Amino acid sequence: MKTWKTMLALTAAWGVLAFSHAIVPNKLVSGGLPAYTGTGSTDYLTDGFLTNWKSSSAKEIAIHVGQGPEKLLVNWESYGDCAWAVDFTSGCGHSGVALSNFKILTSANSSDGFDGDWETAATIQNNPVMARGVQIDFAGKSWFKLQSEGDVGQILEIEAFDMTDGSTDTWFFMGTSISQMGLKQQETDSTTAQLIHARFPEYTPAMLRGGIGCINSTEVVEHLGDYLEYAGNVKYWAIEMGTNDAWGGGDWNLSTFVANMQTIIDSAKAHGITPVIARIIATDSAKAGWQIHPRFLEALDSLVRENGLPQGPDFYTHFLEHPEWIGSDGVHPEANSGGKAMHRLWAEALSPLYEKSDSSETALAPNFTRFAVPQVSVQGKKITLSNVEKNASVRLVSVMGHVEEIRPHGDSFQAHVASGRYVLLVHEINRQISIPVSVK
Structure with a gap:
């Protein structure tokens, strides 16, 4: 916590300048490859989806990506109850076992993921979060392996990205239960990362889900040290925040919310992270009995404008116009259509960051026609x-x-x-x- 606070005043201005830099691709090198567990192999750990009935609890998981990359970013997603962390909020309880104590090993001569010579590339201890990425040296290697000491929980996905060229296409999706349910659930045809890749084939975004049910902006600020420790090595924070701060439809908490969001923005900038903030999702007021106070939306618009941030998705307007995307409680995204809409709205909002400076293509239409997926x-x-x-x-x-x-x-x-x-x-x-x- 002390580190990020002392850096704010020194580097906030630099953070604004960083927004203009082009995204450097990080090629996904593990997609669809077999993951070897000692008892067999499977490709559902590398299929790009977090379907909760396709998980692994193996203590050793090896993937052969071949030689070429000098540096790899190894991302993983675990299940739990879909929350990124179990103890960052007092609003509701969360459960799940994180992949907490393990090593990432590399090999140049293994034939099956278990024989051959292996070196320790990284040692992770006491990791408390369900999604994280670790960068490792990989020059001359062709295999990497996760080797765990204790209970690994339920691992849903492992991804490896080539970071040799100083890549910056790395994303952490910070959020509330809106993101927990909307972005980390199985009823979607394509993720934000896959939609971006379909539109811009050169890019394969490294995407980590960080939604936590019941969390508010005050609790995020209280845990900023944790966010930075476990998700501070990405280039972008895609932030969905405010539903719990604005709960009930009043504006009594507005000033606290604004101050907290500014702290989050300043902290991200100080660490070279570009925040992209979504407008708060609308409720179905007929079911929920309340709606987001407009002053919260105005405040977010001002924060984005005054801090020179890229424009995030307008969840409020789109979900207000499509109440069928909202679940039976009137607040959270519906498991199928709502989750799909969130992924597509994020992809639409982030697409301008991927456009080449000399691109003659026009802005994306709201019907997502450019994201033609199977x-x-x-x-x-x-x-x-x-x-x-x-x-x-x-x-x-x-x-x-x-x-x-x-x-x-x-x-x-x-x-x-x-x-x-x-x-x-x-x-x-x-x-x-x-x-x-x-x-x-």
Whole structure:
């Protein structure tokens, strides 16, 4: 906590200048690769989705990314109850086991992820959060492995990014239960990172989810030291905050909220982090019985303008216009449409940061037509796809990670599998998309 406070006055001005720098890509080098656990292999730990029934509790997980990168950023996401941390708020209880005590090892000569010579690239102790990234040296290596000492909880996803060129396409999505439920849930066709990649194939954003149910801006400030310790090595903080501060529809807490948000902004700038702030999501007042006070929205607009920040998504207007995106409690995003909308709205808002300076393309339309992602429909065992490249490779994978069907191309096929839940892996030239499906 002392570190970030003492740096604010010295480096806040530098933080403003950093906003103008172009994003340097960090290539995803682990997407769709097998993850070896000692008892077999699976690709659901690298499929780009956080489906909670596809997790691993293996104490050793190895991935062969091949030689090339000199530095890697290794990200992981654990499940718990989807909250980023279990004890940052007193508003409600959270549970979950974080991947807390482990090493990241590297090898240049392993053949299966377990034999060969291994070196310790990083040692992590007492990690309390469910999503984090660690950068390691990787020159001359081809394998990395997570080796845990104790209970690892439920690991949902592991990603490795090539950071050799000083890459800056790294994101932490700070938020409340709105983000916990909207961004870290399984009912979505594509994540913000995948949508950005679909629009800008050169980029594969490294995305960490940091939503915590019940947290307010005061509690975030109280834990800023923790946020910076565990999510301070990214370039961007995508922030959704304010629902709990504005709860009930009044404005009595406005001045505290504004002061807290300014502290968060200043702290981020002081550490070379660019904040991008969303407008507070609207409620369905007919169900919730209250609406966000307009002064909170005006205050956020002023903070963005006065601090020279990139414009975040306007959750308020879009969810006000689409109450069907809001769940039965009138406050949180609906598990399917609401989560999808949040990912798309973030992708739309962040896209200008990826535009080249000489780009002649116009701003994105609010119907997200530029984010054409594969769509799938299932009738019985017939699977039909749209928005898929002609020569795309399609694989149907079981929840255990076994490839059940392979189709080299085509828009539809008959799956010769037992009824149940599967994942459709679509490999195109510049992207890979994973889509959960249920075959009957």
